[in-house]
Amino acid sequence: MNLRGLNLTALLLTMAILPCPALQAGEYNAVIDIGEPMPQFSDLPATDGTTLSSSDLEEEVVILVFLANHCPWVKGMDPDLVELGESIQSDKVRIVGVSVNHREDDRLPAMKEHAAQAGYNFTYIYDESQELGRALGATRTPEYYIFDKDRRLVYMGLLHNSPASKRRDGTINYTEGQPTEFYVVDNVKALLAGEEVTVAETRAHGCSVEYEQD
Amino acid sequence: MKDQCLVGLLILSVSIAVGCAREPDTRQAAAGDGTADIVESDEWQATLVPVTFEAWQEKLVALHGQVVVVDMWATWCLPCIERFPQMVELAQKYADQDVEFVSLCLDDRDDEDSIALAKRFLTEQRARFPNFLMDEVVTQAFEKLDLLGIPAVFIYGPDGSLRYRLTGDDPNNQFTDADVDDAIEELLAAS
Structure with missing residues (x-):
């Protein structure tokens, strides 16, 4: 929590009264922390007409990326995501896109259209029950989760250090200019080389995932 | 009214996204037919x-x-x-x-x-x-x-x-x- 500008009294009051607890798992995640196991999931429908279960994933490295068709930050990053798929063409790495929202333009029919339009070269599944999203504390799109061969979480956050959004005029704008740090690519390379990842967590940026509240 | 305004905004967003040559007025968009007169009941x-x-x-x-x-x-x-x-x-x-x-x-x-x-x-x-x-x-x-x-x-x-x-x-x-x-x-x- 950023406490700049608050005095000591305010700090104490905040600590004593703040109804929402600070994030307790990851640095930027309320539910899961680095090192925890990948949540199991079963028969989630994919845009290609198949279904996918966590037990189907046999690759050495699994990347789950949370997406939302409607989101300008997803649209802005789509070309980079597709490029990621091309760059790590390997039977050792599997990318799985996950949509969680219940709004119509994020559901399966719209996902099929979006996947075709954006040229998605990976399995794109719909987590309608939102159980997978909740288990991963996935609250923004796009956000990447990388699991190692033991299916332990080794990274969560941004694809790279300059999130991009698609503007209404169709142009793509990188917030920090051309990306210079490629967290996902570098971490995958490290894992395949049998090394530790270099960065474990970054602050994902994008649209909020909307969870149905009881 | 609030829903109508929201729908108007969303229609406007989509219109801009698809690249309308002419910038639509939000109230025209809210009217839905694109031909309604613009009524400025409030200059704010x-x-x-x-x-x-x-x-x-x-x-x-x-x-x-x-x-x-x-x-x-x-x-x-x-x-x-x-x-x-x-x-x-x-x-x-x-x-x-x-x-x-x-x-x-x-x-x-x-x-x-x-x-x-x-x-x-x-x-x-x-x-x-x-x-x-x-x-x-x-x-x-x-x-x-x-x-x-x-x-x-x-x-x-x-x-x-x-x-x-x-x-x-x-x-x-x-x-x-x-x-x-x-x-x-x-x-x-x-x-």
Whole structure:
């Protein structure tokens, strides 16, 4: 929590009264922390007409990326995501896109259209029950989760250090200019080389995932 | 009315997204047929005041002495657009009490289309409270505000302390409209 500008009294009051607890798992995640196991999931429908279960994933490295068709930050990053798929063409790495929202333009029919339009070269599944999203504390799109061969979480956050959004005029704008740090690519390379990842967590940026509240 | 305005905004967004040659008027869009006369029943136009993060903190300090409700939003954030009318309703509900409502827009400061749309939206919503635009690179703004996502509502007590930080950061505890109202009631009762 950023406490700049608050005095000591305010700090104490905040600590004593703040109804929402600070994030307790990851640095930027309320539910899961680095090192925890990948949540199991079963028969989630994919845009290609198949279904996918966590037990189907046999690759050495699994990347789950949370997406939302409607989101300008997803649209802005789509070309980079597709490029990621091309760059790590390997039977050792599997990318799985996950949509969680219940709004119509994020559901399966719209996902099929979006996947075709954006040229998605990976399995794109719909987590309608939102159980997978909740288990991963996935609250923004796009956000990447990388699991190692033991299916332990080794990274969560941004694809790279300059999130991009698609503007209404169709142009793509990188917030920090051309990306210079490629967290996902570098971490995958490290894992395949049998090394530790270099960065474990970054602050994902994008649209909020909307969870149905009881 | 609020739904109609929202639909109008969304239609406008889509129209811009698909590249209309002519910028449609929001009220024409709301009418749905694109031919309705523009009826200016109210000349009031919302302004969006750019503030750096440092200037934003000074604005908050200047508001000490009352409950301050800050709605953080952007035109790219659909849940923000959908919940904004509640902010306007609450501002009206608490108009006679010691509560100041403020909005802080987190659109890309360099994206003219978005800024223009944000102003039109605020005007259409009749958001007659201070409306600010964060004058920072948007990802840096999130970092400085220690925000993971929006919509988010920060509620400060009269002493300036951050008392409620309502966010969607926890999938199992995302805030609702009722949470905002309850928090204001509680702070007013305590002060």
